[in-house]
Amino acid sequence: xxxxxxxxxxxxxxxxxxxxxxxxxxxxxxxxxxxxxxxxxxxxxxxxxxxxxxxxxxxxxxxxxxxxxxxxxxxxxxxxxxxxxxxxxxxxxxxxxxxxxxxxxxxxxxxxxxxxxxxxxxxxxxxxxxxxxxxxxxxxxxxxxxxxxxxxxxxxxxxxxxxxxxxxxxxxxxxxxxxxxxxxxxxxxxxxxxxxxxxxxxxxxxxxxxxxxxxxxxxxxxxxxxxxxxxxxxxxxxxxxxxxxxxxxxxxxxxxxxxxxxxxxxxxxxxxxxxxxxxxxxxxxxxxxxxxxxxxxxxxxxxxxxxxxxxxxxxxxxxxxxxxxxxxxxxxxxxxxxxxxxxxxxxxxxxxxx
Amino acid sequence: xxxxxxxxxxxxxxxxxxxxxxxxxxxxxxxxxxxxxxxxxxxxxxxxxxxxxxxxxxxxxxxxxxxxxxxxxxxxxxxxxxxxxxxxxxxxxxxxxxxxxxxxxxxxxxxxxxxxxxxxxxxxxxxxxxxxxxxxxxxxxxxxxxxxxxxxxxxxxxxxxxxxxxxxxxxxxxxxxxxxxxxxxxxxxxxxxxxxxxxxxxxxxxxxxxxxxxxxxxxxxxxxxxxxxxxxxxxxxxxxxxxxxxxxxxxxxxxxxxxxxxxxxxxxxxxxxxxxxxxxxxxxxxxxxxxxxxxxxxxxxxxxxxxxxxxxxxxxxxxxxxxxxxxxxxxxxxxxxxxxxxxxxxxxxxxxxx
Numbered sequence: 001x002x003x004x005x006x007x008x009x010x011x012x013x014x015x016x017x018x019x020x021x022x023x024x025x026x027x028x029x030x031x032x033x034x035x036x037x038x039x040x041x042x043x044x045x046x047x048x049x050x051x052x053x054x055x056x057x058x059x060x061x062x063x064x065x066x067x068x069x070x071x072x073x074x075x076x077x078x079x080x081x082x083x084x085x086x087x088x089x090x091x092x093x094x095x096x097x098x099x100x101x102x103x104x105x106x107x108x109x110x111x112x113x114x115x116x117x118x119x120x121x122x123x124x125x126x127x128x129x130x131x132x133x134x135x136x137x138x139x140x141x142x143x144x145x146x147x148x149x150x151x152x153x154x155x156x157x158x159x160x161x162x163x164x165x166x167x168x169x170x171x172x173x174x175x176x177x178x179x180x181x182x183x184x185x186x187x188x189x190x191x192x193x194x195x196x197x198x199x200x201x202x203x204x205x206x207x208x209x210x211x212x213x214x215x216x217x218x219x220x221x222x223x224x225x226x227x228x229x230x231x232x233x234x235x236x237x238x239x240x241x242x243x244x245x246x247x248x249x250x251x252x253x254x255x256x257x258x259x260x261x262x263x264x265x266x267x268x269x270x271x272x273x274x275x276x277x278x279x280x281x282x283x284x285x286x287x288x289x290x291x292x293x294x295x296x297x298x299x300x301x302x303x304x305x306x307x308x309x310x311x312x313x314x315x316x317x318x319x320x321x322x323x324x325x326x327x328x329x330x331x332x333x334x335x336x337x338x339x340x341x342x343x344x345x346x347x348x349x350x351x352x353x354x
Numbered sequence: 355x356x357x358x359x360x361x362x363x364x365x366x367x368x369x370x371x372x373x374x375x376x377x378x379x380x381x382x383x384x385x386x387x388x389x390x391x392x393x394x395x396x397x398x399x400x401x402x403x404x405x406x407x408x409x410x411x412x413x414x415x416x417x418x419x420x421x422x423x424x425x426x427x428x429x430x431x432x433x434x435x436x437x438x439x440x441x442x443x444x445x446x447x448x449x450x451x452x453x454x455x456x457x458x459x460x461x462x463x464x465x466x467x468x469x470x471x472x473x474x475x476x477x478x479x480x481x482x483x484x485x486x487x488x489x490x491x492x493x494x495x496x497x498x499x500x501x502x503x504x505x506x507x508x509x510x511x512x513x514x515x516x517x518x519x520x521x522x523x524x525x526x527x528x529x530x531x532x533x534x535x536x537x538x539x540x541x542x543x544x545x546x547x548x549x550x551x552x553x554x555x556x557x558x559x560x561x562x563x564x565x566x567x568x569x570x571x572x573x574x575x576x577x578x579x580x581x582x583x584x585x586x587x588x589x590x591x592x593x594x595x596x597x598x599x600x601x602x603x604x605x606x607x608x609x610x611x612x613x614x615x616x617x618x619x620x621x622x623x624x625x626x627x628x629x630x631x632x633x634x635x636x637x638x639x640x641x642x643x644x645x646x647x648x649x650x651x652x653x654x655x656x657x658x659x660x661x662x663x664x665x666x667x668x669x670x671x672x673x674x675x676x677x678x679x680x681x682x683x684x685x686x687x688x689x690x691x692x693x694x695x696x697x698x699x700x701x702x703x704x705x706x707x708x
Contacts, residue, residue, distance in 0.1 A: 003528035004556050007453040007499060013592030016413055027409070036404045045407075045602070046400050050390045053399075053571040053606070055381070056564070059370050083437060086595040099361040119593040145361060174357035202358050210410070217407040217601035238367030239473040241440040247571035248399070248602045252407070 014115040017320055026343060028334040029318040031154075031183075031295050033214035035266040035337075038259035041215070041252045052247040059242045064254040068222055071257050072194055077227040080234060081253075083244050085182055085208035085221030089148075090116050092204060092223065095236040096176040097122045099145025106135060108327060110150050110180065129156070133289060133297075137164045141171055150180040152187055155322065155332040157291030159187050166193070169200045176229070178204045185212035185267055186274075187292035194224055201226050211294055212267055213256050220245065220253040270294050274335045280345050284352065299330035303352065311351045317344055368469040371674055380697060382688040383672040385508075385537075385649050387568035389620040389691075392613035395569070395606045406601040413596045418608040422576055425611050426548055431581040434588060435607075437598050439536055439562035439575030443502075444470050446558060446577065449590040450530040451476045453499025460489060462681060464504050464534065483510070487643060487651075491518045495525055504534040506541055509676060509686040511645030513541050520547070523554045530583070532558045539566035539621055540628075541646035548578055555580050565648055566621055567610050574599065574607040624648050628689045634699050638706065653684035657706070665705045671698055 017030035036042075061081045069076045082088035093116040097103050102125040105113045117124040127139045133156045140147055147168060152159040169177045177200075179193045184207070194205050204225040210216035223233065237244065245253075256263075274296065278288045281298050288298040299305060309321040309331060320332040335341070371384035390396075415435050423430045436442035447470040451457050456479040459467045471478040481493045487510045494501055501522060506513040523531045531554075533547045538561070548559050558579040564570035577587065591598065599607075610617075628650065632642045635652050642652045653659060663675040663685060674686040689695070 002556060004450065004500075004530045007450060007530075008586050009449050009452050009590060010586070011589050011593040013589045014596060016410070016592075016596040019410055019412055030410055032409050035408075037407050041407060042404050045402055048399055050396050053391050053395065054389075054568045055386050056370070056373055056384055056570040057573070058373055083595060083598055083600075086597070090594045095363050096358065096361060098363050115593050119590065146358075176358045176361075202356060214408045216410040216597075219411070219597055219600040232362050232364070235365050235367045236363060236473065238370075239365040239469050240444045241437060242368060242370040243440070243570075243573055244437055246437075246573040246600065246603055249600055 009119070011115070011119050014112045018318060020318060022316070024316055026317045026336060026340045028336050028340065028344065029320045030216070031211055031293075031334045032216050033211060033266065033270070033294065034335070034340065035214055035269070037214040038256050038262045040255040040259050044252050044255045045248065048248060048251065052251070057243045057245060057247040057250055059238070061245050061250045064220070064245070064250045067254045067257045072224060074197065074224060075227065078197065078224055078230055080223045080225075080230050080237070081245060082221050082237070084210060084219040085180070085206050086112060087219075087244060088206055088221045088223050089178070089180065091233060091236055091240070092176075092178055092206070093117065093122060094120050095233050097146045101143050101145035103146040103148065104140055104142070104144045105148040106153065108133060108153075108156060110154050111322075113148050133158055135160050135164070137167050140168050144172065144175055146175050147172055147177045148180065149177070150182065151193070152183045152292040154183065154293065155295070155297050155320070155327070155330075156289050157183075157293040157295055157297050158289055159191060159292035162191060162193060166196060169193075169196065169203050173200075173202055176202050176204060178206060180206045182206070182208045183211060183293035186271060186294045191292070197224050197226060201228070204229055209253055209256065213263065214266065215253065215256060218249050218252055220249050270335050273338055273341055277335065277341045277345070284345075284349060295332055295334045297330050297332050301329060305329045305331060308348065308351050312344070312347055315347050317347055363473070365469070365473055368466045372672060374672060376670070378670055380671045380690060380694045382690050382694065382698065383674045384570070385565055385647070385688045386570050387565060387620065387624070387648065388689070388694065389568055389623070391568040392610050392616045394609040394613050398606050398609045399602065402602060402605065406605070411597045411599060411601040411604055413592070415599050415604045418574070418599070418604045421608045421611045426578060428551065428578060429581065431584055432551065432578055434577040434579075434584050434591070435599060436575050436591070438564060438573040439534065439560050440466060441573075441598060442560050442575045442577050443532070443534065445587060445590055445594070446530075446532055446560070447471065447476060448474050449587050451500045455497050455499035457500040457502065458494055458496070458498045459502040460507065462487060462507075462510060464508050465676075467502050487512055489514050489518070491521050494522050498526065498529055500529050501526055501531045502534065503531070504536065505547070506537045506646040508537065508647065509649070509651050509674070509681070509684075510643050511537075511647040511649055511651050512643055513545060513646035516545060516547060520550060523547075523550065523557050527554075527556055530556050530558060532560060534560045536560070536562045537565060537647035540625060540648045545646070551578050551580060555582070558583055563607055563610065567617065568620065569607065569610060572603050572606055574603050624689050627692055627695060631689065631695045631699070638699075638703060649686055649688045651684050651686050655683060659683045659685060662702065662705050666698070666701055669701050671701055
C-alpha cells in the first residue's frame with residue numbers, strides 16, 4: 001500500500017436528495033420551486049453574449065452584488081455571493097469557526113452543518129430541540145466557538161420568532177452567529193434578521209436563490225453582514241477560487257431580482273397551496289408541524305412511515321425520509337403545484353386504506 | 355473588540371489579473387482564448403430548458419463526466435469535475451495534502467499553489483527552477499507530503515518533457531503528484547501525462563476549459579486519476595457542496611467537447627500566431643522563453659519592464675507583469691488574434707524608440 005493514503009482527509013459526505021431524470025416523477029424531495037424562474041432569466045440566458053463565456057467572469061460578481069445590495073438596502077461591501085448557499089456556508093465555517101470551543105447548532109437541522117464541521121475539523125456540539133421541535137434559546141448560553149441557526153429550521157419547517165433569534169445573537173457577542181434563512185421568503189413578512197446586520201457585528205445572514213427564486217440549477221447563494229466580516233470572507237474566497245460564480249450565474253441571478261411581482265406571486269401561490277395541503281393532511285390523521293417554508297414536515301404514528309415513503313416512490317412520487325432518531329416517523333414534503341399535491345393526497349389515501 | 359475576531363482564518367489571497375470592462379482594451383493579461391467557444395456551446399445555451407434552472411443540477415455532472423471519459427478513453431470513475439481547475443486544485447490540496455512533511459513545487463510557477471497551502475495550513479517548500487527557468491527533476495527526490503508540477507509551467511510557458519515528469523512521479527510513490535496541465539493543449543501532441551494515470555496510482559492530472567476551450571467564463575475544470583483517488587476527492591466535494599457545477603456549465607461544457615475540429619483549428623491558429631509573434635519579439639531584442647502554451651514570457655534587460663507594462667496599459671493593451679524576484683524583467687503576454695499582436699508590436703516599438 002502506498003503511503004500517500006496516510007495523508008487523505010477521509011470524510012463521510014452529505015447525501016443530497018435523489019435527482020431522478022424521469023419527467024413523469026412528481027418530485028417533492030429537494031424543496032425545489034414548482035414554478036419556473038422569472039421570464040427575465042430565460043431572456044437573459046437566450047441573449048447571453050458568447051464573449052462572456054470566453055472571458056473570465058467578473059471575480060467580484062459586481063452586477064449581482066450591487067443588485068442584491070440595492071434590493072436589501074445595504075452597501076455592496078455588506079454582500080458576499082457564492083455557488084449556492086452551501087458554498088457560502090462552507091466558506092463561513094472555514095473562515096470564522098477556528099476556535100477550540102465547539103460550535104453549536106440544533107440536533108435536528110440542516111444535516112450539512114456537521115458535515116462541514118467534520119470536513120474542516122471544527123469541534124461541534126448539537127443542542128436538542130424540545131419535544132415540539134422548537135429551539136430553547138437559553139440552551140445557547142454556553143461557551144462556544146460559533147452558532148448556526150437555520151430559520152425557519154429544516155426539515156421541521158418551524159420558524160423561531162425574530163426576538164428570540166436576536167436574543168441568541170446578543171447573548172453571544174464573542175461568537176459569529178450564522179442565521180441560515182434559506183426558506184425565509186415563505187415566512188410571514190418581517191421575519192428576517194437582515195435588518196439586524198448593522199446592529200450586531202457578529203451576525204451573518206445567509207440566503208439562497210434555490211428555493212424562492214426557482215434557481216436551484218443556477219447555484220447562487222449569498223451572505224449579508226458588516227463590511228469587516230464580508231472582507232474576511234472574501235479573502236478566504238479569493239484564496240480558494242477567484243471566480244466561483246460563472247458569468248451566466250452572475251447575469252441570470254442578477255436579473256431575477258428585478259422581477260419582484262413574479263417573485264411575490266409564486267411565493268403566495270406556494271404558501272396558499274401549503275396551507276390547504278396542511279389541512280388536508282391533518283384531516284386524514286397526520287400531525288403537521290407549523291411550516292414557514294416551502295415544505296411540510298408531517299408524521300402519522302399509526303403508520304409505518306418508511307413504508308409510506310416507499311409506496312409513494314413506487315407510485316412515482318418522491319418525498320424525503322430521514323431515518324434518524326426522533327424524526328423517523330415524519331416525511332418532508334416539498335410544496336409542488338396544486339395538481340401534484342392532489343395526486344399525492346390521493347396516493348396517501350390509497351396507502352392508508354389498502 | 356469582539357472575541358470572534360480571534361477565530362478568523364486570516365489569509366493573503368491570490369490576486370487575479372485585471373478584468374477591465376472597456377471593450378476597446380486589447381486584453382492579453384489572463385491567458386483567455388481570443389476565439390469564441392464552439393458554436394455548439396452558444397446553441398446549447400440558447401436552447402437551454404428553464405426546467406434545468408429550476409431544479410438542482412445533476413450532482414454527479416454525469417453528462418460532462420461521461421463525455422470527458424469518452425474523450426480521454428478512460429472510465430467515468432476516473433474523472434472529477436469542478437468550478438474551473440482552481441476548484442479542482444483547491445479540493446485536491448484539501449483532500450490529499452495532510453502530511454506533516456512539506457509539499458513541493460517550483461519557486462516560479464502558478465502563484466495560487468502557495469495560497470492554497472496557506473489557506474489549508476499545509477507546509478510547503480518551493481524548489482528553485484534553474485537559471486534557464488527549468489525544473490531539475492532530482493531536486494524532487496527529498497522527503498515530501500506531495501508534489502505539484504504545472505506542465506507546461508506558468509508564467510514561463512516552458513514544457514518539461516514527459517519522461518522527466520514520469521521520473522518525478524515514479525520516484526515519489528508515497529506522494530500524490532499533481533500535474534497541472536492547464537496549457538497542455540498548446541504543447542506538441544503526446545505531451546500529456548494522461549496516459550500514465552493507469553500506470554501510477556499517485557498521479558493526478560488536472561485540466562481546464564478556460565484556455566483551449568475558450569470557456570473561462572463558464573468555470574469548468576477537471577481531474578483524471580485512478581478510481582480510488584477520484585472517490586476520495588468526490589467525498590470531500592460532497593462534504594463541501596453537493597452541486598458545484600450549475601446546469602448550464604454541465605450542458606455547455608459537455609457539448610464543447612464534441613466539436614473536435616473547431617477545437618483543433620483554434621489551437622493551431624493560436625500556436626501559429628505564437629510562433630510568429632515570438633520571432634518578432636526576438637527581432638526587436640527580447641529574450642523569449644520557448645513557449646508550449648497560449649502565452650509568451652519575454653524580457654528585455656535593456657529596458658525598464660514595469661515602464662513598458664505601464665506604457666502598454668496607458669495605450670489600452672493589458673499584459674501581465676509580476677513584480678517578483680527573478681522574473682521582474684519579464685512580461686507574460688497572452689496570444690491574441692493576429693491583429694492584436696500586430697498592434698502590440700507596434701506599441702512596443704513605439705516604447706523602445708521614444
